[in-house]
Amino acid sequence: MDFLIDSFLSAILILWSFNPDVYFIIYVSLKVSLSATLIASLLGIPTGFMISFKEFRGKRAVIIVLNSLMALPTVVVGLLVYAFICRKGLLGILDLLYTQTAMVIGQVILIFPIVTSLTIAATSRVDERYRKTAMTLGAGPLQTALVIFRETRFGIIAGVIAAFGRVISEIGISMMLGGNAKGYTRTMTTAMALEYDKGEFVLGVALGMVLLLISLTINIFFKYIQGRSGA
Amino acid sequence: MLYEVKDLKKTYGDRTVLDIPELILERGIIYSLLGPNGSGKTTLLEILALLVPPKTGEIRYENTRIDFIGDNLTSLRREIVMVQQDPVLFTTSVYKNLEFGLKIRGVSKRERGMLIRESLDLVKMHDFVDAEAHKLSGGETQRVAIAQALVCSPKVMLFDEPTSSVDAESQIDIENIIREINSQKEISVMFTTHNLTQASRLSYKVISLFEGRIAPQRFQNIFNGRITTDGHGNRSCLIHDKIKLPVRTDKTGDVKLSIDPMKIMIFPDQGPGPEENIFVGRVIQMIYEHDGVRAIADIGVPLNIILSRKEVKDRHLFVGDDLRISCPSDATEVL
Structure with missing residues (x-):
């Protein structure tokens, strides 16, 4: 117990000392995860809308596959992307392995099904009358989609937050595609794993606290926006 | 158009x-x-x-x-x-x-x-x-x-x-x-x-x-009914277990019956008129429409009757009046 308390106090001291190495790790984590979340949202939300509102053969199968991919293990994504971007791989010429770009690619693949599936879940439950009201008031397809987005925004944003939570806390992709290079691709989770291997827990606890703080801040902000909108 | x-x-x-x-x-x-x-x-x-x-x-x-x-x-x-x-x-x-x-x-x-x-x-x-x-x-x-x-x-x-x-x-x-x-x-x-x-x-x-x-307009009185047959083979339609109307149909059991509001005939409460197939009712609502007057009579069920304005005027028909109402067989249709 003393060990935990000591680690906790030392962690606070590390954060308080504004150690540039620690804050660079946090910066890389946020940069990679936010980039991946943004790209996955830009791709996943419109895809979710299309699947939700278009009728096509095999729609149910697509939804089942997307839902299943929500549980995709990070190491599987890591291996898959590695196979493409390693020197011998199809995209080896791009020299992406052990870069932040590779980590972003892997994380986008990881959370695209989450954003898409949760968008489908949110929009398919929306009252059909909203769509008809928008259409009869003269809205075209894009304006109608924006109305649906507005009415389901909290469900969709919750999906995006869940996706962000998945990537900021994952380790498999960051380790396999980023390589945990200090000052370049080291993230909070890969740093924590390294510190654990070394038997040093202080930095690990500090970064763990930051991870929880980020999650708490995002959720407080989301609730605040939700409350302001009266929803 | x-x-x-x-x-x-x-x-x-x-x-x-x-x-x-x-x-x-x-x-x-x-x-x-x-x-x-x-x-x-x-x-x-x-x-x-x-x-x-x-x-x-x-x-x-x-x-x-x-x-x-x-x-x-x-x-x-x-x-x-x-x-x-x-x-x-x-x-x-x-x-x-x-x-x-x-x-x-x-x-x-x-x-x-x-x-x-x-x-x-x-x-x-x-x-x-x-x-x-x-x-x-x-x-x-x-x-x-x-x-x-x-x-x-x-x-x-x-x-x-x-x-x-x-x-x-x-x-x-x-x-x-x-x-x-x-x-x-x-x-x-x-x-x-x-x-x-x-x-x-x-x-x-x-x-x-x-x-x-x-x-068609004749479908404005539609009731759920049941076809019954008497000992002579004559068929009637029983509406809501209250009103019995003679009908010509081959159907049996539960049916929907339409009564053409234009073909319903009304007679004063007292005086000459047919003796059979007649119902007593009271006018509960009158609506002036652009081409006639719709009278709604309570004969146990609400019944729409469409009359000309002249007919309403000549008969001095008002809400609350009691009437005798006849539904001739050509006014009814089993659907």
Whole structure:
């Protein structure tokens, strides 16, 4: 117990000392995860809308596959992307392995099904009358989609937050595609794993606290926006 | 001509919900679409609002053939606005709800404010301009939904059961608003209802729908009944276990019976008249329609009788009068 308390106090001291190495790790984590979340949202939300509102053969199968991919293990994504971007791989010429770009690619693949599936879940439950009201008031397809987005925004944003939570806390992709290079691709989770291997827990606890703080801040902000909108 | 519909069919799976060989609607008048639940009223309204395509058939709006694809459909849709049964408003302010259609139409901000206030005045909701729309009551929501449609200055307004979710007082207000929309703004109106008296008092022309088909006027009295046969093989239809009418039919068991309101004969309470197949009833409501008078008589069930204005005048017929009513066999039809 003393060990935990000591680690906790030392962690606070590390954060308080504004150690540039620690804050660079946090910066890389946020940069990679936010980039991946943004790209996955830009791709996943419109895809979710299309699947939700278009009728096509095999729609149910697509939804089942997307839902299943929500549980995709990070190491599987890591291996898959590695196979493409390693020197011998199809995209080896791009020299992406052990870069932040590779980590972003892997994380986008990881959370695209989450954003898409949760968008489908949110929009398919929306009252059909909203769509008809928008259409009869003269809205075209894009304006109608924006109305649906507005009415389901909290469900969709919750999906995006869940996706962000998945990537900021994952380790498999960051380790396999980023390589945990200090000052370049080291993230909070890969740093924590390294510190654990070394038997040093202080930095690990500090970064763990930051991870929880980020999650708490995002959720407080989301609730605040939700409350302001009266929803 | 506003709409011309030909050979219209709409199906859901194997079920045909609409089958209309021809329907012509003129500009500038109020039509009512009357029918029981499941008769296809909402589906027809949604097709006329260009929201839902028919399975087959041709629809012409202002002589333009509607193909239900492409950008042209959105621009035509901007002339026709439908107010849904139990409407929903966007989760924002009343002002922004009304602003939505105007923004789409590229109306300037200054003009938007003016039009929004004008529309809210017409539905007597001007005090609610800044209110949160999703916190309004059913009646208030209905009025704002009408204002939301009206502010777009449409040529046609379609109302799906506009008074089904409001109290009696709001019902009268909404009927008056519909009248004003038609008379002051010269907007063509069609509304659906299952209330025959509302259809009669509010619309210039009543279109009856029954099981997806346009029913002739003779289908305005439709009752659930049961066919019975006496010892001589004569068949009668027993309505609600109260009224027994002789019918000519091969059907047995539970049926629907139509009594043609134009062919029902009335006689004074006392005096000469037929002795058989006669019912005693009391006039409970009289509605002056554009081409006659609709009297509703209580004979154990409410019965619509359509009379000429001259007949009403000559007989000095008033609400509360007792009558003897005859339904000749050619007035009844087993459906």
